Amino acid sequence: MREKESKRTYPNRRRHAAACLIVLATALAALLGAHVSWSATDDVYAPLKRQLAENGIARSQVASAFDQCGPPLYKVIAATFRLREGKLNYDQFLEPGPLAKARRFQELHASTLRQAERQFGVDRSVIVAILLIETQFGSYTGKTPTMGVFATFALMDGKAHRDIVWALLAPKERKHWGREAFDEKLLKRSQWAMGELDALMRWSAAHGTNPNSLHGSVMGAVGWPQFLPSSMMKFAQDGNADGLTDLYTAEDAIHSIANYLRGHGWAQAKTSSEQEAVIHTYNHSQPYVRTVLEVASRIRSS
């Protein structure tokens, strides 16, 4: 295929050469941008550090967190423009294998689920369905450095950083988004990430953990329930009362999801459309919501 393309003749060689130059220039600009940002002498994170210190986070904590953060994850940010939530195959969770796994988990953790159900008033099968779909009970929690994700998204209020990500997109992705919509999305995400970075710092300070030790999804979600740091701050629970709130354990994940759903109005949600609205706060996708309720109903009746 490649060889065939190289033999293709171009009716307008000059235009082709000009296009090549533009592509080269863009790639070079991206490389230079990356070089400037990654240089050890240039503190790319300085604006974020300033903002977090202004928010009241201890300067020493901020400094040590960013010292270990590594260079910005531009490629990860570019990859998020390839996500197509609507195309995720949610039907896979309704296959016999995953449903059997969910039933086994429900049996194995029956007492924790019963306790969470009593304490938070949330149906145990809904909690199990969410854990199945989010990470298959901790099997796929993600390997992307959480601190790096939020730090890089937070930088995206700077055009030079957006230019680097833009240059990493494939031509058809650029065409699909358009520069204006791309900029708008990253500006919103920058603001959102700044809030999550703030929550991550506070969470780490409160729990005596290193923010750089957390790994998760490309959107910064962590643990079995795929919580964002802001949700961890509000809803994470020490379900097994061992003194640690660890979202990579079944007991803490179960209680945390139950607390999240209660916090978003599960107790008042009587009709199925009201329940759908609560689950929608967990993941803003209708196919996701429908699948959670379908899995829940199938493992409930078993």
Ligand SMILES: [Ca+2]
């Ligand atoms: Ca615990």
